[in-house]
């Protein structure tokens with residue numbers, strides 16, 4: 001779930017926040033970009049300002065990549081099967097949600113995750129069989145993971161409260177549980193035998 005204050009939320013209720021220094025670095029970048037826009041075209045000062053912006057961009061990209069590697073490593077070590085929203089489907093069904101840096105970051109993270117899962121399989125470990133499964137996220141933020149009741153809720157509502165069965169869950173945890181359940185049952189109805197699998 002790339003569109004909440006947390007970097008990711010698992011079906012077990014674990015929430016991973018993006019490190020605070022990301023925000024600081026992005027504020028610095030915004031400031032440098034403002035300064036660049038004020039410099040006269042063709043001037044030496046403008047050249048200097050442009051280099052500063054490029055350097056900050058690189059720094060942020062590297063920090064983000066490190067963070068993605070760490071989180072992906074943790075998940076791959078811990079879980080046999082990892083289920084997440086299919087980003088391509090999400091882009092179509094949620095075009096109303098603000099796009100930008102965050103989504104780009106999420107795509108990179110999923111690529112790293114898939115790569116690490118494959119590397120884990122190739123290593124021939126006794127725990128081999130790491131799988132990463134993409135599922136269609138449609139309705140996963142509207143359905144009750146307990147009874148299946150479907151209800152559209154505004155994005156600012158942080159808790160999932162079910163009017164039918166009374167379930168009360170963090171909204172993103174509820175969505176993660178739905179995502180996981182979707183992989184278990186799948187469109188073909190084939191169950192996946194894995195007892196510990198987080199939906200992301």
Ligand SMILES: [Zn+2]
Nearest residue numbers: 144147162165
């Ligand atoms: Zn319910």
